Amino acid sequence: MTESNNEKWINKKISRYEMLKLTGIGAAGIAIGASGLGGVIKAMSYNVFEPVADSIIARNKVDFYGKHQSGIVTPVQKNIYFASLNVLVTSKKELQELFKQWTPLVVRLMNGELMVDLTNNIRIPTGDTGEAEGLDGSNLSITIGIGPSLFEKLGIQHLKPNELQDLPHFPKDQLQQELTGGDLCIQACADDPQVAFHAIRNLIRLASGKVEIKWSQAGFNSFPAEEGTPRNLFAFKDGTVNPSITDGKDLNKVVWVDKGWLKGGSYLVARKIQMHLETWDRTSLKDQEATFGRYRDSGAPFGKTKEFDDFDVEAKDSKGDYIMPNTSHVHLARKSGARILRRSYSYVSGVISNTGAHDAGLIFISFQKDPAQFTTVQKSLGRMDKMNEYITHRGSAVFACFPGVQKGSYLGEALFNAL
Template sequence: MTNNNNMSRRDFLKIASIGGAGVVVGSTGLGTSLLAINHFGKDNKHTKHKVNFYGKYQSGIISDVQKHVYFVVLELHSTEVNEVKEMFKQWTAHSIKLMNGDLIAPLTNNTMLPTIDTGEAKGLDAARLTLTYGVSPTFFDKLKITEKRPKDLKDLPHFPKDQLDDKFTGGDIVIQACSDDPQVNFHAIRNLIRASSGIVTMKWAQTGFNSFEEKDGKVQTPRNLFSFKDGTGNPKAHEQDALDQYIFSNSGWEKNGSYLVVRKIQMHLETWDRTALEDQEATFGRHRDSGAPLGKKNEFDTVNIEEKDKEGNYVIPEDSHVHLAKKAKTKMLRRSFSYTNGVNEQTGAFDAGLIFVSYQKSPEQFTRIQNMLGRIDRMNEYITHRGSGVFLVFPGIKEGGYIGETLFNSI
């Protein structure tokens, strides 16, 4: 009896895949209708804990940082521009629903079919979900549209102390899902990839987390696993001049897009934990408790790398992380998250670190800072760069438009 039931289900699915009952079951995802692709929906202003999908910039760049991230890099297996364009349209329709706190489709009444939405976010709110999409240099190669690749979008050079693992390097497409609920993030990524089965596969993924202290009613800068504040020097969302100068492109089809650099950084916690507090602070160039530059009291006090003490020594050491980064004379927006993956089987130590994510107007800004850090940054004793990637994050989406529209319209 069981075998006969199973056979009938398989037969039904075969019929459905041919076009029965108006259902499409194929390489582009289970149960996706053309109506869903062509009607993108609207931001629901009444959704609890909602971040808008539409806007001048994509969400997840200058949006308030959330507590959790699901960062995934995908490999593209299609060489057809139109097929990939339809995938981004489909992702647009799904993203709006996900960021509205909705399922991508209601539960089907036909129990002989898989559900379109996997369902694990049922009953959860939007949790400030943001979804951010970008593409790498190889994306343009695979689609044979290299003439549309901006000149700034090229692979990062090899940096001193890099020990990159191919498993966590490269890739064609990036999706960054951030929210205050890790299950909301996972649900979003799971359903987006499921909807594009056969066109993309996962190359690597990493979850991460942040926690925030609240002081005087304000959320404070998050701390990394070395206990130091991470992101103090970021341009603020209201500082439009700084955003225009350092973060967002202002020309071409990529106008209002940004370049994302990701680095998977292993942190050697056991070595760090044996280091005296004085040396820890000299490594960063900041006080651990307050986040203030050495010699100052408050986190946001001006960093003066030329200041010296009575003995003529730099107050912020020349080989400290802050001193060297400041000498590069550029800025970027850091949106990093800590991660823990259990135990390193080879060493028995914590497998933990930082998913370093930065946004900048050009990858050259990151390269300039990283080259300045070079081999003399004190931080190098405590970290190892294991993964790397550079992506152009598409401009924001106008209502009625779709992710990557300015690129595809230019082809």
């Protein structure tokens, strides 16, 4: 890594003993409890770099340290790679060590560095897969959370927050088991898709034998030339009614957990939603707009002219009819009275076998201080939501995302301190 005159770094060399402890190598230099490529990777030493000052000049860098994890109220990037993981270890200590090991590596990735310094030894696999070499930070943010199933797997049910429960079955759900749930999640968002994928690929590669991917999904957003709200694959603006990411008081009401070991964290809901584009494309613009309750071009709610104009969900015209159809997505969501922070991305994954239809849709991500906020909205949409004619929910999961990390700490420390 090349330093500018304004950068100061401390090269914290890991001692041989500490390195052996982290990588699981015995005195004879053989990786213990590892096999294949994973064992080789764990056997490689690396340097950990940490800034000595908060003001570090780096290209397109998101700060890792802070009260909250990145990737929640971070300005939305152009790409996401989301992975739900199964945890293979059953020891609390092993999982704690994994989070301790991941933490400085996440810092490096978000700083735009390779996760592990390159080695001159060409006889072993490289510690970093290398596809992000030469790319900058790309505003990479990494967010890590744990699912309800992990607490039972580790025998720590007494620490599972009451709010962290599997989501109920909703009307029109057609969930696929292989796209549902998970013990851990990693959300990597970046302005370069390869940077996002590289981060998750390498974190999981390092944790070989401890975690495995259950399901994953890449996604993208496209922003207008001038600042504005991105459109989903139905061509409507997505995320208009979000709380402001700069309004601390509002975020405290909507997003941040304020109690227990999760204080300063948030709950992530992930839903993989297939959008039936062929059916939508045969629908008139009038019916499309009535489905959303917004005008497509401006994003304004029915009866208004601008995207962010407020509206009365009960307003009626001179004939006594609702100005906004009472089966529209916006009408039913607003009527629920609940609020969430949406952070969704579109996806395209080829075609559906035997039909030729696009396998495309929305990787819906929302953050809230209680998953009940999402459940309230989804129940309000229920069977009445006209959108149900054009979408099918295929995947679903909920995770508790750790609070932020202070220097000298590690991801999930508050949870392990509560043991």
